[in-house]
Amino acid sequence: MYVAVKGGEAAIRNAHSLLADRRRGDRSVPALRLDQIVEQLALGVDRVMSEGSLYDLELAALAIVQARGDMIEAIFLVRAYRTTLPRFGYSNPIDTGAMLVERRVSATYKDLPGGQLLGPTFDYTHRLLDPELAAGANVAAPLRRETEAQAMPRVSAILAREGLIEPDGEMPQDHVPGDITREPLEFPMARDIRLQALSRGDEGFLLALGYSTQRGYARNHPFVGEIRIGEVELELDVPELPFAAPLGTVRVTECQMVNQFKGSAKAPPQFTRGYGLVFGQSERKAMAMALCDRALRASELGEDIIAAAQDEEFVISHSDNVQATGFVEHLKLPHYVDFQAELDLVRRMRAEYEARKNPAKVDEKREAAE
């Protein structure tokens, strides 16, 4: 006898209490503190801030622990919180030329004003698992630069002096920067909107697309003009004040990709640029973003659109991992009403198919039934 399936409420409650238990794990192991995550899983925190579009180390750490380390789930938690915050205004554009630089490398010049600074990088580490780290060995303090840092002009400014590279794009005087968190996306989109979408886009998705351009699907001959990581000042114009009010600093990674360009009907031969900017330290993401940005400028530069990475509607519509994971995972939800409708249709069509194939058999059956 069928008894209607009830008790969804209790099932959900119990599932969530089991989730809380599994999240905490063995109670004899000390619980993670948020400052431990902020300090020791900093790049994970950076990714959550970057794709969550909210610069808050503590909330990102909370999201990571609440999500049991599932990064997309953590990004989702942060997004769902940030979207409820009222908007007070928009800061002035940050000046990455005035960045307090911790890392800066250029692949186009051996040396340049301000020099190359490796900073805290995985590059040139040998990927050998470190048993001492597992044993909790003490870590020596790093060396510190003693002299004052010199000014570090951006590589794009150095190249621009010769006129070999396109200048920073100019927006019309009255252009108000868009905000993808406040306005629905429309295609085709201006580059400011596109860069915002790329900056919060999924690292893995952009990485794969950027990689595809390197393997010949819309190859754009990139060089890393410069990657810089460090702190930049945030300022807000307040109408009552005669100066911009400083809000504090944020850490960002900027990548300027320099791309060879043979010229087209629309533009002369020159170096063109792809741009990447993300919160925190994430070179992989900033570089992938710059490759995709350059690929997506195809129509602006008069290039043929031949590959996925150049297709704005395709790339931007599918780059958001919170949207993607939601829609893929919604297939778990019940669909029995629609499935029933399809079941009915398939049964009817199969009956007709059988009747066409074996008219005699169906007639026999009918006679027997009668």
Place this chain on the structure above:
Amino acid sequence: MTDIATYNFAYLDEQTKRMIRRAILKGIAIPGYQVPFASREMPMPYGWGTGGVQVTASIIGPDDVLKVIDQGADDTTNAVSIRAFFKKVANVAVTTDTAGATIIQTRHRIPEHPLTAGQVLVYQVPIPEPLRFLEPRETETRKMHALEEYGLMHVKLYEDIAKHGRIATTYAYPVKVEGRYVMDPSPTPKFDNPKMHRSPALQLFGAGREKRIYAVPPFTDVVSLDFEDHPFEVQTFDQPCALCAAENVYLDEVILDDHGGHMFVCSDTDHCEKRRQEGHRGHLAPEIHLASEKVEPAQ
């Protein structure tokens, strides 16, 4: 640490609610037209009803009585979860009673009990664009709507008839609203399409991931697309509900064992329970006393 994060009434901030209400008003003014809106991230995943939840959050007030159904049932897990969400963030009264609700949020069904003036039916919509599977590009489909160019849809329906002898669309069956826009009724079975036609209730559609809101105001014409020689038909079932003996309602098939045994029961759980309370009994109805209907007032 307790005040590390706080939330507004019905979760969304007031600026966002105003923005969504403007989109709803525009949708009501242009029935069936998909209004782009700046959809927010919600605390449930995209594809799980975020559009419907945003619409409900923007129109709900402390005096409303909310009903949430998924697949016609009040007790499916996602319906339970969304109902619990509004109890938590808006502290509104919730009910399973179709007639007693002021707002009904739904996924995949329209209740069997006829809706009345003053009620709002909020649909959760995964893909709002009825032309999407014929043309994947938004830039193209918006043009097609603007030019009222729906030939592609008619060709698709015609090809179905040519290949299968019938229109092989069983749910999300396209409709024309007030003689102008072709609209996706959300993935409700086509059985429910006639209920949309000149309904006295306001019907609102929210697609969160796709960032679209559309509406069918009360008493608006909603006509399912068809051909003169292949008129639109709804699903019919050979047997009544096994629990309440209802006919002309939508039924779910329930598998009883692994020898092919199955039964058909009402997909609308509230409707089924009400009928059983009234004494209707199907051939497989168990001998149990049903709890009276569940209304939970605001705390």
